[in-house]
Amino acid sequence: MQVYSDVFMQKETGDLLGYELAIKSQGxxxxxxxxxxxxxxxxxxxxxxxxxxxxxxLTLKGTWVEHLxxxxxxxxxxxxxxxxxxxxxxxxxxxxxxxxxxxxxxxQVRLRRxxxxxxxxxxxxxx
Numbered sequence: 043m044q045v046y047s048d049v050f051m052q053k054e055t056g057d058l059l060g061y062e063l064a065i066k067s068q069g070x071x072x073x074x075x076x077x078x079x080x081x082x083x084x085x086x087x088x089x090x091x092x093x094x095x096x097x098x099x100l101t102l103k104g105t106w107v108e109h110l111x112x113x114x115x116x117x118x119x120x121x122x123x124x125x126x127x128x129x130x131x132x133x134x135x136x137x138x139x140x141x142x143x144x145x146x147x148x149x150q151v152r153l154r155r156x157x158x159x160x161x162x163x164x165x166x167x168x169x
Contacts, residue, residue, distance in 0.1 A: 046136040046153035049080050049160045057082040061151055062159050063136060071095055075102050077125060078159060089125055100131040
């Protein structure tokens with residue numbers, strides 16, 4: 043898998059913030075990926091995406107199912123968001139547009155190539 047990341051640890055709070063994209067080519071132009079969203083801590087399971095690549099143009103789509111607990115009732119709820127990523131992927135960098143529908147999140151991202159996702163990187167774990 044090719045892994046691209048812009049995840050960083052905020053010095054003041056120790057929060058992890060950013061995105062990671064792990065891409066795996068399937069066949070001629072098919073692609074599968076996992077998108078990790080860091081909003082303060084570990085990202086958990088990746089959001090499964092699928093799509094295709096043509097030349098250097100990558101298009102991925104999927105659904106993010108977020109499991110939450112509603113308070114004060116403690117009722118378990120699930121919210122779904124459509125996720126779409128599109129633009130250019132090169133060996134050392136991914137520049138693209140990330141859209142998470144329902145959260146009204148639409149932004150340009152620039153992810154650099156890394157060896158592994160954050161949670162698999164031993165040197166990122168603090169004792």
